[in-house]
Amino acid sequence: MSEAVHGEQGNGAIVRLDGVHKVYHMGTQEVHALAGVTLSFPKGSFNAIMGPSGSGKSTMLNLLGCLDRPTRGSYTLNGHDVSLLDDNALSALRLRELGFIFQSFNLIPQLTVRENIEMPLYYLGWEADESGRRSTELAELVGLGDRLGHRPAELSGGQQQRVAVARALANDPAVLLADEPTGNLDSATGQQIMELLSELNGRGRTIIMVTHETHIASYSRRRIHMLDGRIESDEEIRQ
Amino acid sequence: MTSRVARNIRLGIKTLLLHKLRSFLTVLGVVFGVGSVIAMLSVGEGASREALDQIRKLGSNNIMITAVKPTEDEAAANRVSMMSVYGLKYDDVDRISRTIPHVTRTVPAKLVRKNSFVGEKEIELRIVGTIPSWFRLVSREVLAGRIMTQRDLDSSAPVCVLTEHGARKLLATEATIGKNIRCGSDYFEVVGIVRSETAGGGIQTPDLEIDAYIPLDVARHRFGDVVIRNSSGSRERELVELHQVLVEVDDISNVETVAAALDTMLKRFHKKVDYRINVPLALLKQAEATKRTFNIVLGSIAGISLLVGGIGIMNIMLASVTERTREIGVRRAIGARRSQIVGQFLIETVVLSTVGGLIGITLGILTPTLITLFAGMPTVVTLWSLALSLGISMSIGIVFGLYPAMRAANLDPIEALRHE
Numbered sequence: 001m002s003e004a005v006h007g008e009q010g011n012g013a014i015v016r017l018d019g020v021h022k023v024y025h026m027g028t029q030e031v032h033a034l035a036g037v038t039l040s041f042p043k044g045s046f047n048a049i050m051g052p053s054g055s056g057k058s059t060m061l062n063l064l065g066c067l068d069r070p071t072r073g074s075y076t077l078n079g080h081d082v083s084l085l086d087d088n089a090l091s092a093l094r095l096r097e098l099g100f101i102f103q104s105f106n107l108i109p110q111l112t113v114r115e116n117i118e119m120p121l122y123y124l125g126w127e128a129d130e131s132g133r134r135s136t137e138l139a140e141l142v143g144l145g146d147r148l149g150h151r152p153a154e155l156s157g158g159q160q161q162r163v164a165v166a167r168a169l170a171n172d173p174a175v176l177l178a179d180e181p182t183g184n185l186d187s188a189t190g191q192q193i194m195e196l197l198s199e200l201n202g203r204g205r206t207i208i209m210v211t212h213e214t215h216i217a218s219y220s221r222r223r224i225h226m227l228d229g230r231i232e233s234d235e236e237i238r239q
Numbered sequence: 240m241t242s243r244v245a246r247n248i249r250l251g252i253k254t255l256l257l258h259k260l261r262s263f264l265t266v267l268g269v270v271f272g273v274g275s276v277i278a279m280l281s282v283g284e285g286a287s288r289e290a291l292d293q294i295r296k297l298g299s300n301n302i303m304i305t306a307v308k309p310t311e312d313e314a315a316a317n318r319v320s321m322m323s324v325y326g327l328k329y330d331d332v333d334r335i336s337r338t339i340p341h342v343t344r345t346v347p348a349k350l351v352r353k354n355s356f357v358g359e360k361e362i363e364l365r366i367v368g369t370i371p372s373w374f375r376l377v378s379r380e381v382l383a384g385r386i387m388t389q390r391d392l393d394s395s396a397p398v399c400v401l402t403e404h405g406a407r408k409l410l411a412t413e414a415t416i417g418k419n420i421r422c423g424s425d426y427f428e429v430v431g432i433v434r435s436e437t438a439g440g441g442i443q444t445p446d447l448e449i450d451a452y453i454p455l456d457v458a459r460h461r462f463g464d465v466v467i468r469n470s471s472g473s474r475e476r477e478l479v480e481l482h483q484v485l486v487e488v489d490d491i492s493n494v495e496t497v498a499a500a501l502d503t504m505l506k507r508f509h510k511k512v513d514y515r516i517n518v519p520l521a522l523l524k525q526a527e528a529t530k531r532t533f534n535i536v537l538g539s540i541a542g543i544s545l546l547v548g549g550i551g552i553m554n555i556m557l558a559s560v561t562e563r564t565r566e567i568g569v570r571r572a573i574g575a576r577r578s579q580i581v582g583q584f585l586i587e588t589v590v591l592s593t594v595g596g597l598i599g600i601t602l603g604i605l606t607p608t609l610i611t612l613f614a615g616m617p618t619v620v621t622l623w624s625l626a627l628s629l630g631i632s633m634s635i636g637i638v639f640g641l642y643p644a645m646r647a648a649n650l651d652p653i654e655a656l657r658h659e
Contacts, residue, residue, distance in 0.1 A: 067572060067652050088576050095574025102656070106569045110257050111250075120573050128242065167573075 013040035014174055014206050020073035022059050033059040035229035041208060046201040048217035049210045051226035061210045065098060065177050066090045078174040095123055099168030103180035105160040107152040113163050114148040120171040138166040158189035165196060178209040182216055194219045251587040265555040268548030269595030273628040276541035277603025280624045283537060285617035287530040297519040301376055302486040302498050306479055309511045325513035326479035335486060339500050341493040346372045347455060348483040351462045353423040357409040364405055364451045366422055368458025376485050384416040384431030392454045399427035402435040405449035425461045427453060494520045545631055549639040556588050556643035567647050568655025577648040584647050588640025589633060596632025600625055
């Protein structure tokens with residue numbers, strides 16, 4: 001497991017998976033959701049993970065998101081060996097290193113846009129005035145500077161997803177994880193969100209996105225196809 | 240740190256206000272629980288405080304011996320020419336003050352009922368023949384004039400001290416002082432008016448009735464020791480020397496010993512039990528014990544109603560956890576620790592139960608006021624009952640909020656995010 005940490009230093013990979021297995025027990029049957037995945041994502045890359053349902057891409061995202069630990073193999077995120085961490089340490093790692101964008105936005109309905117964006121900062125223990133400045137800045141970045149006092153229910157789907165992007169960026173994460181970020185949006189709005197993500201990647205943000213739509217994946221620079229818990233293909237796209 | 244707690248509380252309130260009706264209904268259990276506890280305790284406290292006051296006014300250092308007419312057959316055996324002889328004797332008073340240690344004062348009292356007149360007004364007075372020390376043992380506020388003095392006693396002056404009630408009924412005022420009152424066929428000079436005790440409680444104090452105090456010797460000479468009673472067509476004659484003897488003890492710790500000594504002594508000189516020894520201290524202790532029992536019973540009832548309220552809160556919080564599974568998932572994904580999720584939900588339940596407690600306290604203060612206003616019952620809302628109820632309702636929030644909060648925290652974030 002420790003080789004992974006050493007290997008990471010050479011090529012500037014921010015995420016490194018090494019021989020990762022994830023086994024679920026369904027009754028007496030063992031299901032290999034991930035069957036030996038070795039992958040690394042360099043800093044500043046824009047990656048799409050694709051594949052049919054059951055191919056293991058959700059499991060992959062959960063692992064990458066530190067919501068789960070591999071059964072075997074090692075996972076190193078920004079220098080931290082995830083496989084050895086307990087629940088509290090995983091929480092701390094998610095808080096500092098990761099930003100999540102979900103298919104269904106997952107904003108907290110009783111909170112305003114500002115409070116939603118500030119949520120990671122709250123758990124990070126930021127002071128109110130500091131997080132206020134940060135949330136204003138982020139809302140302006142995603143084009144919602146005038147909506148800070150609104151509730152999620154008062155916003156359109158595209159606007160809600162922008163808020164979610166702003167929230168994911170609040171802690172300045174090492175990696176932005178997106179799970180079908182356009183799945184609940186019409187194509188025009190979806191395109192706008194993808195353009196926002198491209199722009200963020202252009203500023204150096206590492207993005208790992210799970211999608212099954214090819215035209216969404218086309219925004220990324222690298223497409224990883226999964227099948228039956230394995231990497232089927234891994235292609236870099238030069239634009 | 241404090242700002243974080245404040246922020247958590249604000250968030251909790253905001254979340255609860257999202258479902259106003261639901262939160263309100265949830266809180267009702269605690270509201271009524273706390274409200275009824277305080278109201279019940281205040282009624283109990285009011286009643287017992289009244290009784291305790293009554294007893295305390297008799298003086299905790301005092302012992303009261305009252306003449307009691309023996310049962311009929313006992314009395315018949317001792318009947319001398321159709322006359323029942325019972326009660327306390329002048330000799331008893333002498334013996335008590337001479338022989339029993341720790342006794343500082345012995346005050347005899349002779350009770351005679353007479354129709355009395357001031358001018359045109361007439362009422363039946365209970366005339367208490369006693370000595371000036373009476374007013375030292377049973378302290379009475381002097382409203383007008385003066386109380387009985389040793390000189391009145393020594394000179395057998397026909398003077399009379401009225402109580403407030405009697406004076407009012409006889410339309411006697413300050414102006415009456417120095418004037419005469421006719422009791423039966425005898426005239427007395429009214430020298431003072433003292434405050435009467437308010438009626439109520441289980442203890443019979445001499446001044447519960449409309450009393451007038453005159454020197455003992457005067458009472459003895461004017462009215463004699465024989466009382467003729469007309470009851471249901473038959474005449475009955477009673478020979479009672481003294482109806483009451485008040486005994487003052489030097490220290491509260493000696494009261495019980497003196498009471499026992501009095502009983503032993505009186506038993507020796509009285510062939511039948513024609514007296515009763517009342518020890519206000521013992522009554523006080525008994526009343527306090529009763530009060531304690533009462534409070535425990537009320538406390539248990541209160542506990543049950545608060546338990547029901549707590550279960551109501553727990554039920555809603557469990558529903559809320561299920562409903563907000565996704566929120567919990569999102570918070571966990573963002574990096575909230577389990578303990579922070581527990582904290583969030585606990586704060587919500589504590590806010591609920593505390594608000595319930597506060598409304599309940601308002602209700603609990605208001606209800607006794609209304610009871611006093613409309614039912615005329617004395618009520619006392621004690622500070623400790625308020626503090627206790629608030630404390631209990633807050634702890635209910637913690638106790639009944641802990642399980643739902645733990646459940647929320649132990650959700651698997653992956654499952655929680657997938658929850659519809």
